[in-house]
Amino acid sequence: MKKYLIISILILLAQGSYAQNAEFLKLSSNIKSIDIGSLQDKAEMPLLASLASIKEENSVPVNDLEFSKEYVLQQIMAETWDLVENIDSIILFPKKIMGDARLYILTRFFEETYNYSLVNKSAGASVDRLALINAIWALGELGNSASVKTIIKAFPSADQTMRLNMMAALGKIKSPQASKELNKIMIDGGNEEMSFIEAGDIVFRKGYFGLLNPIVKAQSVGHVAVYVGMENGEPMVIEAWTSMRKASLRKYIGNWPFYGNYTTYPKPTMEQRNKIVDYATAQLGKPFSILHLSQKGSEKFDCVGLAEAAYEAAGLNPTPDELEIGWGWPLTPTEQYENVFPNFK
Secondary structure (H helix, E strand, O other), rough: HHHHHHHHHHHHHOOOOOOOOOOOOOHHHOOOOOOHHHOOOOOOOHHHHHHHHHHHHOOOOOOOOOHHHHHHHHHHHHHHHHHHHOOOOEEEOOHOOOOOOOOHHHHHHHHHHHHHHOOOOOOOOOOOHHHHHHHHHHHHHOOOOHHHHHHHHHHHHHHHHHHHHHHHHHOOOOHHHHHHHHHHHHHOOOHHHHHHOOOOOOEEEEOHHHOOOOOOOOOOOOOEEEEEEEEEEEEEEEEEEEEEEEEHHHHHHHOOOOOEEEEEEOOOOOOHHHHHHHHHOOOOOOOOOOOOOOOEEEOOEEHHHHHHHOOOOOOOOOOOOOHOOOOOOOHHHHHHHHOOOEEOO
């Protein structure tokens, strides 16, 4: 009886009878097996669970230089759904509140996870931490007043990397409330948040390789670059992409969550930092190793290999040598991220 009652309610919601004022319908985990998608056209009755199917698609956007924000957002929602589906799942909601439902999931995940994440950890990847950064980025894309409140509440206890993502998120939310809060942060010293990144740091973000699941095992971190300092008032990086190129940090981050600036421990000396920058600069214009078989040059590089080679040229070794052997993509951005340390001042 309970099962048929729930199905009847779902059909009514799908038909839009209560779409205008509908609250999210929370269902217990034992209802998940119901094939609700067969009851109505999915275009009229979207399933939150269907977000998880995004990561089952093998297609990757043709333009691998700049992914769309929506594509990255879909990936983040799929990953977030995987993390929350066993807690108290929302199975269905009317199409008209699809955006609100995504905001609800992200906000709830962030608020329930933030205090338990390893924010200022010494080294190693934290799925919760990266997922929190992803959630902040997505809240900025979908933002409303609840998003602003969530961000502002967490801002005082956030580390520098998280704060940069929070500031970027507030900048995306088009509301007087978000603008007011961002202006307040800037007045209180937010314009100095970039000062903790030093020339020679390795900067990490979500990226292309992290979206290939399930073709290969998806990586938490997808792309890296070497920060080389300020030029004409603009923070710059050198990255291996279509070729070895110099780009602004703003362009490098672009439409992606930013995972922070890292380096070895102990930190490089100023002399070593200069050697890292000089080495990366000397590779500008060289080809990108599209098959990732020549990671560290000397004629071709990939993104993680360029950073590794630059550090080795300065007498440092960010990742263990055994991680650089194998076939196809022997060293991954996530492996490098797991073996370096945040450069917090």
